[in-house]
Amino acid sequence: MAKGKGKRDAAVKRQYETLPxxxxxxxDEAARLIEGSPSHLDELNHYLFAGKRDFSQPFRALVAGGGTGDAAIMLAQHLADRGKAGHVTYLDLSSASRQVAEARAEARGLDNIDFLTGSLLDLPSLNLAPFDYIDCCGVLHHLEEPVAGLAALVSCLADDGGMGLMVYATLGRTGVYPVQNALxxxxxxxxxxxxxxxxxxxLKDLPPANWLNKNKVLGDHKLGEDAALYDLLLHPRDRSYLVPEVLDLLTETGMQLVRFIEPVRYEPEMYLKDPELRKRARKLDTGARAALAENLxxxxxxxxxxxxxxxxxxAGEARFDPEMIPVLKDNNAEILSRTLAARSSLTVHFDTDPVTLDIPDGAADFVRYINNQRNLREIQSEMSMTWPNFRTAFAPVYKMLQGLNLLWLKSS
Ligand SMILES: C[S@@+](CC[C@H](N)C(=O)[O-])C[C@H]1O[C@@H](n2cnc3c(N)ncnc32)[C@H](O)[C@@H]1O
Structure with missing residues (x-):
């Protein structure tokens, strides 16, 4: 083992033992469930299983580098809400983080999580495979060899399974690395x-022109939480990725992208007004479009x-087919429908970036019928429309809401 690598491994472990x-x-579990991307059960069903996974049947999930438990707790709670067949395995290097995650599971009365302490690099030898779903968020970019880490996960993934991943993005982190190097x-x-x-x-004396000060997207160092400050600016080992590097990481490990979340943020037309530039952007392939969106x-x-x-x-992403049930992330059809009825465009803020989308005609009417139980055929018939007319009218509404990651599809 290289001396530097061993030292950095020890420093990463020390960080997360000291500051989970x-x-x-x-x-706080008594008051709320933290939900988010990836690994919301309806979301992963939509993107990886065409919305058709039956969670009353066995489903094995792994959360690799589970930290203080956000993804493991959300997944385990969602699975428990659907019956007793789903199971989560939590793995992390840090036993202090595991203690927090275990206490959260206990507070919720969840008994469908196995807690393990160790490195995801050792997964192939633990004989736990195969998993139907693997979550690995905020971990691969802290490994000496992220490709080896992802390869270890891939070796434990069922052929019909999928992953939800998160790695740091280079451009939005402008300013982080010079301060990390200084510290x-x-x-x-x-x-x-x-x-x-x-x-x-x-930080108190950092000049105004320092890129960290100029970057309004970053705020973890201003939260007043030592763990967040350390993770952003004192991490012993982290790197970031541009879109083409994410795609290379996947290719090198025999994986392929299904979708970036939120999809609309990776569409260059969100950032281009000029018709000629929009036309040119539309001609690019999906990866090049995502890379362009990140650059803009x-x-x-x-x-x-x-x-x-x-x-x-x-199976990959769900399709707008008659038997599919539209599922609103926040089950807020009434409020969303009123919002859509009141305007012709919608401005959504992702971090600091406002993204404005035209609201397709009839969006409010369609949304009003969504109750997370009716399928599209039932909505179509309640709206007294033929399927072709219904699809022509509402596929664009679906595309807009799915692009914002507000709407998914499921089959039952
Ligand atoms: C930034 S935290 C993210 C935690 C969690 N995934 C989340 O998104 O909330 C990174 C976690 O990865 C863990 N970790 C780092 N290297 C690891 C490895 N080789 N195997 C398992 N866990 C690791 C750390 O202990 C830490 O808890």
Whole structure:
């Protein structure tokens, strides 16, 4: 083992034993469930299983580098809400993080999670495979060899399964690495507590023109949480990815992209008004369009995405077919319908970037019928329309809401 690598491995472990991330209090479980992307059960069903996975049947999920438990708890709760067949395996290097995650599961009365302490690099030898779904968020970019880490996960994935991943994005993190380098040169070798203290002092006097100060998308160092400050600016090992590098990472490990989340952020037309430029952007392939969107946006600080095996049998993304049930993420048809009825365009803020979308005609009417139980055929018949007319009218509404990651499809 290279000396530097061993030292960095030890420093990564020390960080997460001292400052489990993200900071969570198990008592908060009584008040709320943290839900998000990836790994919301309806979302992963939509993107990886064509919306057709039956969660009353066995379903094995792995959360690799599970931290303080956000994804494992959300997944385990969603699966428990659908019966007893689903199971989650949580794995993390840090036993302090695991303790928090376990206490959260206990607070919720969840008994469908196995907790393991160890490295995801050792997964192939643990004989746990195959998993139907693997979540790995905010972890691969901290490994010495991210490709080896992802390859270890791929070796445990069922051929018809898929993954939800998150890695840092280069452009939205503009300013992070010069400050990380500065702090490394000044504080490497200090205790975690001392590093945090010195980092706070350095931030107080950072010149206005420093890129970290100029980057309005980044705020983790201003939350007043030592764990967040350390993760952003004192991490012993992290790297970031541009879209083409994400695609290369997947190709190198025999995986392929299904979708970046939120899909609309990776559409260049969101950032282009000129008709000629929009026409040219439309001619690019999906990867080139996503890369262009990242170059234009400036606010994408993480890449969250679903992926499946290149030669696997995962069904992929759900389709706007009659038997599919539209599912609103927040089950808020009434409010959303009123919002859509009141205007002709919708402006959504992703971090600091406002994205404005034209609202297709009839959007409010369609949304009013969604109750997360009726399928599209039933909605079509309640609206007294033929299927072709219904599809022509509402496929664009579906596309807009799915692009914002507000609407998914499921079959039952
Ligand atoms: C930034 S935290 C993210 C936690 C969680 N995935 C989330 O998104 O909330 C990174 C986590 O990865 C864990 N980790 C780092 N390297 C690992 C490895 N080789 N195997 C397993 N876990 C690892 C750390 O201990 C830490 O809990």
């Amino acid at each position: 991330y993200p900071p969570r209090d198990p008592k 490394r040169s000044l504080t490497e070798g200090d205790s975690v507590g001392n590093q945090v203290k010195l980092a706070k002092n350095l 946006s400036g606010s994408i600080k993480t890449h969250t995405f679903y992926a499946r095996k290149l030669h696997g049998t995962a």
